[in-house]
Amino acid sequence: MAVSDDELMRRYVEGDEAAFHMLFDRYRALVYNFARYMLNDPFRAEDILQDTFLSVARSAPRYRPEGRFRTWLLRIVRNRCLNLLEADRARRAATIRERPEFPAIETSPGRRIEAAERMAAVREALSRLPERQREALVLYGFDSMSYDEIAGVLDVPINTVKTIIHRGRAALARAIQDKEPDAP
Amino acid sequence: MMCADVQQQLVHFADGELEPARAREIERHLAQCAKCRALLGALGRADGALRALAREEPPAEATQAVRGALCDVLEHEQPPAARREIMTLDEVAGYLRIPIEDIIESMGDLPTFELAGHVRVRRTRLLEWIEERERAHVGSIAESDLARILSGGLLPRRIVAGRG
Structure with a gap:
């Protein structure tokens, strides 16, 4: 242990x-x-x-x-x-x-973005998010960090943290989808 | 259900936070809607990317620079009340009351280890090492040397007590 x-x-x-x-x-x-x-x-x-x-x-x-x-x-x-x-x-x-x-990346049309490009897309999307959403999402990405603990770091109620993170994840998902031109 | 409704609840759906009835409605919509399905897939990839971002290591040079600065602080600004467990070779020489040159000559024997590129000795391991060496030879130590060693708190008392 x-x-x-x-x-x-x-x-x-x-x-x-x-x-x-x-x-x-x-x-x-x-x-x-x-x-x-x-x-x-x-x-x-x-x-x-x-x-x-x-x-x-x-x-x-x-x-x-x-x-x-x-x-x-x-x-x-x-x-x-x-x-x-x-x-x-x-x-x-x-x-x-x-x-x-984190400069914008170009993706070749007609193919799904690769992992490195996806990381770049996420970095770029993160850099455009509001400060509070950005910091909450990085903490969320760290293994085993609970909503309660993130709320403690950011000094906000736990429900506020959940809302911030949910919205941030949805924004990142849309950013990734936008970089995948062959997506429906 | 409309796409906008589904997309608004997609994070809760992915996290399994919805009521079963609501979750089934979304599942039915996803089965028919490629656009919302793709967004759900993108959400999974976004979460994966976030986890990877949080694990990215700082550049090696930055890590090394911080370690160097930390070594300075840890060596020179140690809390005064602290009893140092990790000793530099200079401190070992001072502790054993022998010249640093003798310490360097004994390097092959000493229980040293490397910490951020510096040679260090752990106090508890040093005491064990001394005990092992002195146990065999304690009988031959001169009285004057024994007094010096004892005054330095170097030799465990139980060994001295057992001396004939």
Whole structure:
């Protein structure tokens, strides 16, 4: 059975450096992707990845082990991303600019899109969704993350999360279907 | 049922959240409507793509950079109350009160492991290793050395107690 997140945090606080690296390995993909799709920017997501884990390491002695490490971690990521997005909005108010991160793809007519193209279509569709829908969908995509836990990260009621995710999935499905020109 | 009604409920249908009667109505519609069937298929592929997106690894260079930064923090900003379980070779030398050069010479014997490209020693494993080595030789340790070892908390007391 895998060692719990809280146990790894406890071991780290007691001086076990390796325990923290295990936490990093466990969550680096989630943190990176959550930040990447929240910001629509893979490069800034790398900065968030580093900032987040350094912050967790430094605040480890104050962490309260209540079995909600992942929620706590993702809230840190989200707050950092929201701060960046807020700063972006302030900058954009001064200088309007467009920076598409996931350019539109062309699909050859007469064939179904391949997996890589489908991923690109989903990335593109995600980048066009409202911020809240985007972040909820990335968390939804992570294995074993419950609606309850996603609601905890986003700080909204569970029914709101369900609605956001249902609408987001439907929007992505339509985006994929639109890329399949031979579909009925 | 109209396509718009079906499409509005398609996510709930896919998740098995609808009442059985409603689900049967949608099944009947899907059997006749290729467009809604295709949308249901696209929903499955969208969910699969979302799961794949969430598992995408950060670039290797980024991971390595974070590990490097983490090593600095974990080594130099360890909580003061912490008793370090993972030790650097310098710390092992300080702990054993022997020169670092001697540690490096003993590298083949020491229970080291690699952590993010750095050589480390786990304290508990080091103590076991010392115990194994000293058990055979404890009888030959000079009194002055024994006092030094004990003051460093290096040798388990049960071994010393058993010394004749």
